[in-house]
Amino acid sequence: MSLDKTDVEKIAHLARLAIDDADIPNYARDLTTIFGLVEQLSSVDTDNISPMAHPLDAVQRLRPDQVSETDQREQFQAIAPKTEAGVYLVPQVIE
Amino acid sequence: MHTKSLNELSTALHNGDISSVELTQHYLDRINTYNNELNAYITVAEDHALTQARAADVQLQQKTAGKLTGIPLAHKDIFCTEGLRTSCASKMLDNFIAPYNATVVEKINQAGMVTLGKTNMDEFAMGSSNETSFYGQVQNPWDNQAVPGGSSGGSAAAVAANLAPIATGTDTGGSIRQPASLCNLTGLKPTYGRISRYGMIAFASSLDQAGPMARSAEDAALLLNEMAGFDPRDSTSVEQDVPDYTASLNNSLEGLKIGLPRQYFGEGLDPEVAATVEAAIKTYESLGATIKEITLPNSHLAVPTYYVVAPAECSSNLSRMDGVRFGHRCEDPKDLLDLYQRSRGEGFGEEVKRRIMIGTYALSAGYYDAYYLKAQQCRRLISDDFTQAFNDVDVIMGPTAPTTAFKLGDKKDDPVAMYLADIYTISTNLAGLPGVSIPAGFVNNMPVGLQIIGNYFDEARLLNVAHRYQQITDWHQQSPEPFK
Numbered sequence A: 001m002s003l004d005k006t007d008v009e010k011i012a013h014l015a016r017l018a019i020d021d022a023d024i025p026n027y028a029r030d031l032t033t034i035f036g037l038v039e040q041l042s043s044v045d046t047d048n049i050s051p052m053a054h055p056l057d058a059v060q061r062l063r064p065d066q067v068s069e070t071d072q073r074e075q076f077q078a079i080a081p082k083t084e085a086g087v088y089l090v091p092q093v094i095e
Numbered sequence B: 001m002h003t004k005s006l007n008e009l010s011t012a013l014h015n016g017d018i019s020s021v022e023l024t025q026h027y028l029d030r031i032n033t034y035n036n037e038l039n040a041y042i043t044v045a046e047d048h049a050l051t052q053a054r055a056a057d058v059q060l061q062q063k064t065a066g067k068l069t070g071i072p073l074a075h076k077d078i079f080c081t082e083g084l085r086t087s088c089a090s091k092m093l094d095n096f097i098a099p100y101n102a103t104v105v106e107k108i109n110q111a112g113m114v115t116l117g118k119t120n121m122d123e124f125a126m127g128s129s130n131e132t133s134f135y136g137q138v139q140n141p142w143d144n145q146a147v148p149g150g151s152s153g154g155s156a157a158a159v160a161a162n163l164a165p166i167a168t169g170t171d172t173g174g175s176i177r178q179p180a181s182l183c184n185l186t187g188l189k190p191t192y193g194r195i196s197r198y199g200m201i202a203f204a205s206s207l208d209q210a211g212p213m214a215r216s217a218e219d220a221a222l223l224l225n226e227m228a229g230f231d232p233r234d235s236t237s238v239e240q241d242v243p244d245y246t247a248s249l250n251n252s253l254e255g256l257k258i259g260l261p262r263q264y265f266g267e268g269l270d271p272e273v274a275a276t277v278e279a280a281i282k283t284y285e286s287l288g289a290t291i292k293e294i295t296l297p298n299s300h301l302a303v304p305t306y307y308v309v310a311p312a313e314c315s316s317n318l319s320r321m322d323g324v325r326f327g328h329r330c331e332d333p334k335d336l337l338d339l340y341q342r343s344r345g346e347g348f349g350e351e352v353k354r355r356i357m358i359g360t361y362a363l364s365a366g367y368y369d370a371y372y373l374k375a376q377q378c379r380r381l382i383s384d385d386f387t388q389a390f391n392d393v394d395v396i397m398g399p400t401a402p403t404t405a406f407k408l409g410d411k412k413d414d415p416v417a418m419y420l421a422d423i424y425t426i427s428t429n430l431a432g433l434p435g436v437s438i439p440a441g442f443v444n445n446m447p448v449g450l451q452i453i454g455n456y457f458d459e460a461r462l463l464n465v466a467h468r469y470q471q472i473t474d475w476h477q478q479s480p481e482p483f484k
Helices: A005-014 A021-043 A073-077 B006-015 B020-038 B046-061 B103-110 B153-160 B177-183 B217-227 B271-286 B299-320 B336-347 B350-363 B368-389 B415-422 B426-431 B459-472
Strands: B041-044 B072-076 B114-119 B167-171 B186-189 B209-214 B257-261 B290-294 B395-399 B435-443 B446-454
Touching (some): A021 B299, A021 B368, B006 B020, B006 B046, B006 B217, B020 B041, B020 B046, B041 B153, B072 B103, B072 B153, B153 B167, B153 B209, B167 B186, B177 B186, B177 B435, B177 B446, B186 B217, B186 B459, B217 B435, B217 B459, B271 B395, B271 B435, B299 B350, B299 B415, B299 B426, B350 B368, B395 B459, B435 B459, B446 B459
Parallel strands (some): B072 B167, B257 B395
Antiparallel strands (some): B041 B114, B167 B209, B186 B435, B395 B446, B435 B446
8 A cells, every 4th residue: 555645635634733745755655664564464364353442341430420620720721822711712713 | 879779778768878868969960960961851850859858858857758758760751740841752742831740650759759850752652762752862871872762761761870760661562661671671561550541641542551660670669569559530540459569579480480482582583682582581490480482473463553553542642732722832823723733743743743644544534444443353363362371371571672772863764663673562562461671681782671571460470570580690780881
């Protein structure tokens, strides 16, 4: 399998990554090499093998729905790039 | 002072032979002398350390101190530390000061230990040479032209150069064990779930596990005692009692069954490293162990499986770095998409972007079954091999890394060659098993690590097996000449 410029642009867009045009050929080459390595898996017989998502096959632990944390908005927003009146600011989304 | 074991330091502190402030200052002075060159620390926490040391001295005077009270250590810069920058070696988090402590940090603080600083690493723990760090490469104390390994390369270099008595690390595909091997340390990756991941910046959540990087199995056991345990804040933390890992260090190895996987001694393994590792394993016969060849037939699938599973999880985990709530934000974004794309494009380095793209592609519509699902099935096959093997043997031994430390720059531009540096360590992360790397000798004056893999929650046995070897060998006591 070989990935080209369009593939890299599409993947970068999905990943919300701005990449320089000049770097695209390198990414295409590296991703092609890496997926070449991964390609080995396709020849493995995995019929009836259940996928392993987690090493311990644990189930999600539940807890009572009780308040355990206090409001720390000010502390958490102190490290934010831009806030106003307790909300995070981003460029306008809806006209 | 900087070559003493944790037990010796503990005794000296409790007897009043030295204060924690004096000991801490001694290490800060060493860091000041050597760190410019080595680059093992990203952040040196001088004031923070001395404050902790003074508090430790009060406890020591009042006889309320614990075993490790007053002993300094270094944290990999992946653990969140309240009030102290946590960069994960990324431009993205260059300005990030966590509002809370990781559970590991909290527990170690509770034990009274002193944080000297935050160690260098591969960016977001993605790498095997420490060369992907935003803060620059780290030198191997054994050869300043060689890599220290990665991703916990700064922790390894710091302990090997005696700039900290012990350090924390994390291991997603070998990131504790491989640098331990390359820097002559004892580095333990516990069973998945043994140590809380809360506040440890996530790379691949089903693989990440913290552990100690130490100069001996005994030191590692002492720190593991403090690190391990259930944490309700980590949904994959395991509710299981923590034994005293020092209690069984001296247990007899009479009758221990050691498995040697044929696949770990094949093509790609440096012959001199192979000979060194084989000699170390042979030593175990004199301790009463028996050695048996075993097979892990799906070993060759570990690297390709890992390079689907880990990037897939990282692409999801790192989506939280979006320039909105913390971390790097680009200048003058024209709209929200531009904000995300440029903040991430500028904040992440090459390797991180590469892995996010691999993961994004593997998880994208139309490819999920072919890559992610397939990799999860292969992960099961790899894990089942180990289950089978542990029916016959108590521990599995082999090399930690295929070579000694390679030169800086050697593999930097070849991602696949770099990935193969973890060929013997990755499968234990996929299976969730514990593994330790211990010093086993030298090839051309560079350290070689022996890897010992155990069954689930068998850390006590791994440390016992490591410790007994260290009682009859002195490889682990060797220090690089310039840092003695």
